[in-house]
Amino acid sequence: MISVLGVDVGGTKIAVGPVDDTGARLAAPLVEPSRSRDTESFLAGLEATLRRALLEFARFGPRAIGLACAGTVDTGRGVVVTSPNLPLVEVPVAQAMQDALGVPIVIENDANAAVLGEAVAGAAIDFRHVVMLTLGTGVGGGLLLDGRIYHGANGGAGELGHMVVQKGGLACRCGSHGCLEMYASGPALARYAAARIGDPAQDPDDALHDLYRRGVLTGEAVAGLARHGYPGAVGAVRELADWLGVGLVSIANTFDPQMIVVGGGVSGLGEALIARARDHVRENAMAPARDRVRIASARLGNAAGMIGAALVAWEALGRGRA
C-alpha cells in the first residue's frame, strides 16, 4: 500500500493523516500542538510531529508529504512568504523538512489546497472551474481554474476576502477599507447580532445581551442561536447572507465558475446562509453565470486543507517533481 500524508499546519495545532490518490482518508489524523513562538521552535515542532506521523502511519506506505498553511506560499520554491498565524517569513519550509526527513515535501496555501480537495473529493467533484470562499475569523479564497490551482504571479491570488464591497467602508486588518472580510466573517456575524441587542423583537430573552456581557458573543454563538430560530440571530445571519450574496455576484461575474464552494466555520450554517445568498446571485449576476453557477457548502469541513495538500503531493509524485 502507498499513500501520502496530508498536513494541516495551523497556529495552534498540526493535524497529519494518510490520504490515498482519490483524496480518501485512510486513518484518523494525528493531532499535535503547534509551537508558534518563533521560526526555529516552530520548525523543530513540525519536524517532530511529522517524524511521529511517518512512524504511526508507516503501514500506509507514505511516499510524500503535502503541507497546507494559511498565508502566501511560493509553491515552486516550497517557501512560506508570509503567514497570518505562523512565525514564518520567507522560510523554505519544504526544503527544511525534506532535508530532515528524507521524504519529498510540497507546501500549498490552505484555501488553495481546500478548493482542490473539494473538487476531487468534496462538494465540487469533477468540476474544473471552482472558486472556494472560506468564511471564518477571516475570509479566504482558493481558485481552481481549468482544473488547476491558480496562484497568480507571486502566490498571492485568491484573496477574495479582500475584494472591496464598500468603498470607504470599515477598516480591515489588511490596511484597506470595506473588504468583504469585514462583512462576511464570523466577527461580522457577531457584530450584526450585537447591533440587535436592546430591541425586544430581536433579543426577546436577552440571550444576545447576555452573551455580549459575558464577552462570548461570537459568530459561532450567534450561529448556534440562529439554528434554534432566535430572532436576532436569524436576522444577523440574513444580514451576513446579503453581504455574502454581494461577494458571490462579484465572484460569478469575475470567474464564471461552474461552482462556488462556501467553506469555513460560518458555512456550518448551511442552507440557512447559502440559500439567501444564492437567490441574490440568481437575481444580480450576469448571464451565463447567473443561471448556471452552482453555490454549495463545502463538504470536507476542516479536513479540506489536509486532503487538498495530500492531493498536491500526489500530483507532484505523478510529475516526478517531489
Add this chain to the structure above:
Amino acid sequence: MISVLGVDVGGTKIAVGPVDDTGARLAAPLVEPSRSRDTESFLAGLEATLRRALLEFARFGPRAIGLACAGTVDTGRGVVVTSPNLPLVEVPVAQAMQDALGVPIVIENDANAAVLGEAVAGAAIDFRHVVMLTLGTGVGGGLLLDGRIYHGANGGAGELGHMVVQKGGLACRCGSHGCLEMYASGPALARYAAARIGDPAQDPDDALHDLYRRGVLTGEAVAGLARHGYPGAVGAVRELADWLGVGLVSIANTFDPQMIVVGGGVSGLGEALIARARDHVRENAMAPARDRVRIASARLGNAAGMIGAALVAWEALGRGRA
C-alpha cells in the same frame, strides 16, 4: 508572405486588417459600416466586408481570420452567445463565415482579445499574468492567466466592470447595484463633472454648465477639459481615479497579476488617471501584489481587439485547429 486578418466587429463599424504572428499590423485596416438591424443582415454585411478584405489584402497571404466582438462568446464552438451591441443570440458566427468564405475563422470576446494583444504586442509584453480593465461607456475586462486567455466555464469570465464596489449603490444596466462600471466609466466621469456645476471654484468659466446645457457633457469632453487643467474636470478625474483604485485593489487581491493594463476611451487620460489609482493600490492592496503589480495604460488603443483576435487565429493555426 502569410498573415491572418484581425477583425474588430463593432455595432457601428467593422475594421479588418492583416496582422503577422508577432501582432504587427501589415497595412492600414479596411473599415466599413456594420449592419446591426437584424441577425441576417448583420451576417450578410460581415461576409461582404470580409470578402472585400480577403481581396484587398490578398498580397499578405491571409490564412485565417480572427473576429473580436463585445459580449459572451463560446470560443470552442465559435458562437456569439449574447452581445450588447450586435443582433446576435446563440449565433454560430465562425461556422457561418467559414462556410461562406472557405477560410478558417475563430471568434473571441473583444476584451479577452485585447489582453492577449497587449501581452504580445502592447503594454504587457512578455507577461503571463495580466488583467485588462477597459474603461469606456461600459467597463470590461480580460484575463490572461498563466499565458492563456481565461474564459471561465461558459465564456463569461472577466466581467470586471460588474464587481460590486458599493453594496446597494447605483443601479447598473446589468440589473445589479453598485457595479464598478457605474463609478469608473465615461458616463461616471461626466456625472462627477455635472455634480461640480454651480460651484465657482470648480466651474469658474461655466464650461461644465455650458456643456451640460448643450447636452454634450460627456466623459470625453470632461477628459478634454481636464487635460487643460480645468478645476472641475480635474476634480472629476480624481473622483474617477479613486473608484478605479478601489477596483484595482480588488483585482490585485483576487489575481496577484504581474500587470493590470487599463484601456478603453477613458484610459486616454493616461497618468493623470492612473497615477492616483496606482498610489491607492500601493497603499491598500495586499502583499505581494501591493508592491509588485504594475499598472499601466494600454498601448494598442482601438487596435487591441483586432490584433488580439488575429493572435488567437495564429494560435489556432499553430494548433491546426482553425
